[in-house]
Amino acid sequence: xxxxxxxxxxxxxxxxxxxxxxxxxxxxxxxxxxxxxxxxxxxxxxxxxxxxxxxxxxxxxxxxxxxxxxxxxxxxxxxxxxxxxxxxxxxxxxxxxxxxxxxxxxxxxxxxxxxxxxxxxxxxxxxxxxxxxxxxxxxxxxxxxxxxxxxxxxxxxxxxxxxxxxxxxxxxxxxxxxxxxxxxxxxxxxxxxxxxxxxxxxxxxxxxxxxxxxxxxxxxxxxxxxxxxxxxxxxxxxxxxxxxxxxxxxxxxxxxxxxxxxxxxxxxxxxxxxxxxxxxxxxxxxxxxxxxxxxxxxxxxxxxxxxxxxxxxxxxxxxxxxxxxxxxxxxxxxxxxxxxxxxxxxxxxxxxxxxxxxxxxxxxxxxxxxxxxxxxxxxxxxxxxxxxxxxxxxxxxxxxxxxxxxxxxxxxxxxxxxxxxxxxxxxxxxxxxxxxxxxxxxxxxxxxxxxxxxxxxxxxxxxxxxxxxxxxxxxxxxxxxxxxxxxxx
RNA sequence: CGGGGCGUAGCGCAGUCCGGUAGCGCAUCUGCUUUGGGAGCAGAGGGUCGCUGGUUCAAAUCCAGUCGCCCCGACCA
Numbered sequence: 001x002x003x004x005x006x007x008x009x010x011x012x013x014x015x016x017x018x019x020x021x022x023x024x025x026x027x028x029x030x031x032x033x034x035x036x037x038x039x040x041x042x043x044x045x046x047x048x049x050x051x052x053x054x055x056x057x058x059x060x061x062x063x064x065x066x067x068x069x070x071x072x073x074x075x076x077x078x079x080x081x082x083x084x085x086x087x088x089x090x091x092x093x094x095x096x097x098x099x100x101x102x103x104x105x106x107x108x109x110x111x112x113x114x115x116x117x118x119x120x121x122x123x124x125x126x127x128x129x130x131x132x133x134x135x136x137x138x139x140x141x142x143x144x145x146x147x148x149x150x151x152x153x154x155x156x157x158x159x160x161x162x163x164x165x166x167x168x169x170x171x172x173x174x175x176x177x178x179x180x181x182x183x184x185x186x187x188x189x190x191x192x193x194x195x196x197x198x199x200x201x202x203x204x205x206x207x208x209x210x211x212x213x214x215x216x217x218x219x220x221x222x223x224x225x226x227x228x229x230x231x232x233x234x235x236x237x238x239x240x241x242x243x244x245x246x247x248x249x250x251x252x253x254x255x256x257x258x259x260x261x262x263x264x265x266x267x268x269x270x271x272x273x274x275x276x277x278x279x280x281x282x283x284x285x286x287x288x289x290x291x292x293x294x295x296x297x298x299x300x301x302x303x304x305x306x307x308x309x310x311x312x313x314x315x316x317x318x319x320x321x322x323x324x325x326x327x328x329x330x331x332x333x334x335x336x337x338x339x340x341x342x343x344x345x346x347x348x349x350x351x352x353x354x355x356x357x358x359x360x361x362x363x364x365x366x367x368x369x370x371x372x373x374x375x376x377x378x379x380x381x382x383x384x385x386x387x388x389x390x391x392x393x394x395x396x397x398x399x400x401x402x403x404x405x406x407x408x409x410x411x412x413x414x415x416x417x418x419x420x421x422x423x424x425x426x427x428x429x430x431x432x433x434x435x436x437x438x439x440x441x442x443x444x445x446x447x448x449x450x451x452x453x454x455x456x457x458x459x460x461x462x463x464x465x466x467x468x469x470x471x472x473x474x475x476x477x478x479x480x481x482x483x484x485x486x487x488x489x
Numbered sequence: 490c491g492g493g494g495c496g497u498a499g500c501g502c503a504g505u506c507c508g509g510u511a512g513c514g515c516a517u518c519u520g521c522u523u524u525g526g527g528a529g530c531a532g533a534g535g536g537u538c539g540c541u542g543g544u545u546c547a548a549a550u551c552c553a554g555u556c557g558c559c560c561c562g563a564c565c566a
Contacts, residue, residue, distance in 0.1 A: 305525055344526040362525050
């Protein structure tokens with residue numbers, strides 16, 4: 001149906017690339033692995049930022065900005081952290097370019113004494129600063145977030161899901177006690193869960209990462225895992241309890257109430273533009289993307305239909321007051337009054353771009369005193385009297401928001417199933433059957449073996465999973481809870 | 490880093506095997522007719538054929554080199 005989009009059935013990852021391109025969310029940059037986020041994609045990110053920023057502020061966090069460049073020596077201070085990021089760091093080694101007689105290319109000049117790492121994440125530079133800002137328990141907790149770009153030199157990239165440079169927010173908090181920091185890490189995990197469910201209409205499983213999967217430098221890593229339509233898992237957000245690891249590496253101490261010197265306890269947490277990709281893969285269909293109303297720049301997309309200027313005047317006479325009413329109610333809309341496009345083209349484009357609700361008004365509607373509402377996610381068309389439209393539209397948008405969640409949740413539930421033996425897991429993964437709930441008591445090496453043999457990784461140890469005794473599917477050791485194994489992005 | 494594909498107009502491609510001075514579709518611009526599911530007709534503009542070198546009277550095409558991008562896999566948010 002839609003031009004230039006490979007159907008999901010035929011090739012899911014090609015579908016994803018096609019949809020991102022056709023909906024004008026992003027474009028490839030001349031630099032390998034980098035992407036340009038186009039206005040349509042950036043609009044979604046901006047709505048995500050607004051919602052998240054508000055949630056952070058309500059939780060007591062403030063925004064700041066730390067620099068892009070990190071001295072190489074900083075990154076070297078925390079052992080696990082270095083190991084985790086060393087291989088994917090971009091370095092700045094020179095301060096300029098010079099023209100050399102007889103050569104057409106410019107040549108680097110002004111070699112730096114110490115190379116600067118372009119931040120893959122900002123723990124190190126932030127803790128170097130926190131050292132100066134924290135002396136007393138009275139300075140704690142310190143709750144700072146930053147919106148920034150980071151660079152990780154990945155081997156293989158995918159638009160939004162993994163690019164060399166990406167946009168994100170990273171919260172970095174400092175606390176007087178381990179309990180308080182742990183609680184903060186979990187609190188922010190809940191913020192992410194709420195955001196995913198209520199704004200993105202994307203159900204997630206919240207929980208703990210295994211030893212093998214946690215953040216380099218963390219004591220505990222929490223995450224939310226979502227299921228894409230191809231039943232693969234996507235990590236959609238992480239929150240780390242860092243213990244005193246960074247405090248020790250950067251010598252950040254405070255005097256407690258008993259006048260003792262103690263290392264500070266830390267958390268960090270982040271979500272990235274990857275969420276835009278998650279949104280596409282959660283709700284999109286063969287005709288384009290579908291943006292949930294709460295993240296749509298224009299939840300209502302109005303298409304006037306007319307043949308001549310009299311009709312146009314009549315149609316606009318009905319449409320404009322209605323749009324003004326929507327504006328008064330704080331409902332975002334766009335009026336597509338481009339004269340040179342036919343309505344049919346606009347309908348198709350509107351579906352491609354994923355505007356959740358289309359508002360059509362033509363001469364026939366004017367005559368009947370009605371407007372036509374078309375829901376993007378199920379193509380349902382309904383006529384509503386002009387008098388009721390203003391009350392009806394917010395209701396429809398709410399319904400769309402919750403139906404999108406329900407639909408995604410049905411997929412997640414349907415493809416999440418208990419698996420009792422290792423053989424069964426292997427078969428399940430061969431069939432791409434989704435999330436496998438397994439009893440597990442293995443170590444890091446066991447995890448690697450499972451990944452090697454089944455391509456599945458231990459995605460998450462659910463926080464609200466039922467306690468239930470059983471036997472580890474690989475080692476046979478006793479286990480008190482099931483974990484999620486799945487193939488992942 | 491392995492496997493595959495590709496570089497020719499803004500985009501998608503044909504032309505390459507078999508050398509002869511570049512073409513198609515979409516998009517763009519102009520005009521007229523259109524407009525309730527991706528409009529039609531007529532006309533117009535737009536290309537150092539990724540780059541470098543070689544062979545040849547003549548290279549998008551043959552030869553040698555080189556650069557880059559995409560997809561799939563291993564690694565990762």
